[in-house]
Amino acid sequence: MKTINTHEAKTHLSRYLADVEKGEVIVITRGSKPVAKLTAIDSAPVVRPKVGEFVDRRVTWTDDAFAPMTDEELKEWGL
Secondary structure (H helix, E strand, C coil), X not given: CEEEEHHXXXXXXXXXXXXXXXXXXXXXXXXXXEEEEECCCCCCCCCCCCCCCCCCCCCCCCHHHHCCCCHHHHHHCCC
């Protein structure tokens, strides 16, 4: 376990984050008093759906879903 002060943490945060990702634990002190512990988070990577991929359920529609609108329907939509 490595111990650093707040100034060192602010100045070289990226370096210490890389060390933490490799499994190291870092304690941050203010003066000589420990105030925080920097550790890696054990979590599964976020899997994002691909564009156009259905996530929760399959979408279905009726055969007439793409049929032309009637004159009355067009008027209702203001077209």
